[in-house]
Amino acid sequence: MVRRAFENRLGVQAPPDVIWEAFCDIEDWPSWNPLYPRAAGKLAFGAKLDLTLALPGRRPMPVEAIVESWTPNELIHWRTTRLAGFAKSIRYIEIEKLTETGCIFSNGEIYEGRLGVFLAERRARSIKAGFRAMGEAVKARAEAAWRAQQAATT
Numbered sequence: 001m002v003r004r005a006f007e008n009r010l011g012v013q014a015p016p017d018v019i020w021e022a023f024c025d026i027e028d029w030p031s032w033n034p035l036y037p038r039a040a041g042k043l044a045f046g047a048k049l050d051l052t053l054a055l056p057g058r059r060p061m062p063v064e065a066i067v068e069s070w071t072p073n074e075l076i077h078w079r080t081t082r083l084a085g086f087a088k089s090i091r092y093i094e095i096e097k098l099t100e101t102g103c104i105f106s107n108g109e110i111y112e113g114r115l116g117v118f119l120a121e122r123r124a125r126s127i128k129a130g131f132r133a134m135g136e137a138v139k140a141r142a143e144a145a146w147r148a149q150q151a152a153t154t
Helices: 016-024 026-031 113-122 124-153
Strands: 003-012 038-041 048-053 061-071 075-082 087-099 102-112
Touching: 003 113, 003 124, 016 026, 016 087, 016 102, 016 124, 026 038, 087 113, 102 113, 102 124, 113 124
Parallel strands: none
Antiparallel strands: 003 102, 038 048, 048 061, 061 075, 075 087, 087 102
């Protein structure tokens, strides 16, 4: 099978549960997530997500996805199918705990099929920029929340 993947990874100085808080309320994504200015749905196996994807330099587009897998404080994976099934992808958000207060946050997508890979290649620069912007937004949000939690306990 033909595949193409893009991923953004960065370190976040916050525990996994603080990072996870940003993702468990999907309907709040538009308030902080530059990649998804509209989001509706819930985390449940097989649940539908209705999203608007706003890649930098491109017109926002609606995306319907199905939640494939999710584990609190660790990951969310969802599947999309476009163009009558000729373009498929798996989108993922993963949190890798390194220490009690430090993680690697990854967000990426694996495109499958010739048409999916073709479309991904045409949008590669925008996809990379969008994933980077989302990662930076997560980092800023989680680290600010963690600092606020620490200040409240001292």
